[in-house]
Amino acid sequence: MQNILIAISSILAFISYIVYIVAILKGEAKPHRTTRFVLVLITSLATASLFAQGSIVTIWLSGVFTFGCIIIFLLSLKFGMGGVAKTDILCLILSLSGIIIWKITSNPMYGLFASIAADLAAQIPMLIKTYRFPKTEVWTFYSLDVLASIFSLLALQRWTIQEFAYPLYIILIDSATILLILRPNIKQHKIAK
Numbered sequence: 001m002q003n004i005l006i007a008i009s010s011i012l013a014f015i016s017y018i019v020y021i022v023a024i025l026k027g028e029a030k031p032h033r034t035t036r037f038v039l040v041l042i043t044s045l046a047t048a049s050l051f052a053q054g055s056i057v058t059i060w061l062s063g064v065f066t067f068g069c070i071i072i073f074l075l076s077l078k079f080g081m082g083g084v085a086k087t088d089i090l091c092l093i094l095s096l097s098g099i100i101i102w103k104i105t106s107n108p109m110y111g112l113f114a115s116i117a118a119d120l121a122a123q124i125p126m127l128i129k130t131y132r133f134p135k136t137e138v139w140t141f142y143s144l145d146v147l148a149s150i151f152s153l154l155a156l157q158r159w160t161i162q163e164f165a166y167p168l169y170i171i172l173i174d175s176a177t178i179l180l181i182l183r184p185n186i187k188q189h190k191i192a193k
Helices: 002-025 033-052 058-079 086-104 108-132 139-154 161-192
Strands: none
Touching: 002 058, 002 139, 033 058, 033 086, 033 108, 086 108, 108 161, 139 161
16 A cells, blocks of 8 residues: 555656646746755755665655756746845755755754755745745646645655655645635635625
């Protein structure tokens, strides 16, 4: 059962990137360049680390994330937004600091929280952009990643903070993004009542 849940999680993650890439090419999404650059670094380091550890299960999900992040970053160079504002630069520095802490620490728990902090710092410019311009993101991409993370959690056999922290973080950050994307529709629906 665990292998089935891991496969479902990986497939959903793969589909989410296809959805996002199509949305970018159709002009329905405009990824934030700074966020996407840092996510390429984070996912690449995670995949390399899993490869070095000989992972044969989690490397697939991480590999899908890395491949998707690379494609989206490259597309963001032409079709994206942001990357040069003071907030973008500050968040880039914060996230790079988190990556450095993640890589130099010998404590896996510090590394885990540093990687989550780096990811969160990288997400801030995208969240600001999405708040200001909700139509520059597509909720289906983030929803599929939430589902992928839920299946990843369901596949856990040991509920330790090391095992559930990152999928739980993805569920929370992507759910927040979904709310920002759908916020104008929610407001409009409340006004219509």
